[in-house]
Amino acid sequence: MNDYEVEVGDAVKDLIETVRRLYVENSIDAAVDHLKEAVANPAAIISDMPDFDCDEVLLYLDDHVTAYYIATTPQILYPPHEHGMIAVSAIYGGAETHIFYDRDGDDVVERSQVTFDAPNVVDLDVNAVHAISNLGERPNQTIHFYFGDLEMAKRHVWDMDGKNPRQYVHENYLNLSRPVN
Numbered sequence: 001m002n003d004y005e006v007e008v009g010d011a012v013k014d015l016i017e018t019v020r021r022l023y024v025e026n027s028i029d030a031a032v033d034h035l036k037e038a039v040a041n042p043a044a045i046i047s048d049m050p051d052f053d054c055d056e057v058l059l060y061l062d063d064h065v066t067a068y069y070i071a072t073t074p075q076i077l078y079p080p081h082e083h084g085m086i087a088v089s090a091i092y093g094g095a096e097t098h099i100f101y102d103r104d105g106d107d108v109v110e111r112s113q114v115t116f117d118a119p120n121v122v123d124l125d126v127n128a129v130h131a132i133s134n135l136g137e138r139p140n141q142t143i144h145f146y147f148g149d150l151e152m153a154k155r156h157v158w159d160m161d162g163k164n165p166r167q168y169v170h171e172n173y174l175n176l177s178r179p180v181n
């Protein structure tokens with residue numbers, strides 16, 4: 001497939017292509033099950049993922065699947081946002097903390113906070129609103145899959161108080177983030 005945005009090794013390509021195929025030809029559940037197996041035995045993915053000098057890298061994009069490598073910087077709280085499509089985080093190193101929100105009119109209100117240690121797969125439905133953070137000491141290792149073209153999606157990011165929704169733009173996302181405590 002020609003939809004890779006960067007060079008990645010065969011194990012990473014195989015993971016992305018298998019997840020995409022299972023989602024398109026079978027179901028999201030089949031794709032999630034495959035990711036659960038993959039993160040439980042991550043050696044090949046770890047060795048075939050390049051050493052990126054950046055904590056968020058777009059790996060693959062087409063109409064069905066967007067895949068990002070995300071090594072969340074520790075001790076930063078990122079703002080609540082939606083995806084407008086199913087989103088699945090496959091955590092194969094470290095831990096990722098999710099803060100889940102409920103919708104309250106145009107605003108969102110914090111509901112719960114859960115830390116997922118690797119290996120773990122977190123899947124979020126189309127309407128989910130969450131924020132992520134890495135409360136550990138070192139960047140984590142995750143691949144986030146979005147089942148659609150995330151770059152074209154109409155979706156909101158809120159401020160840290162869950163107010164002032166605006167179209168998600170990555171610059172806004174970074175500007176709204178703040179250190180934990």
Ligand SMILES: [Fe+2]
Binds near residue numbers: 081083087130
């Ligand atoms: Fe997200």
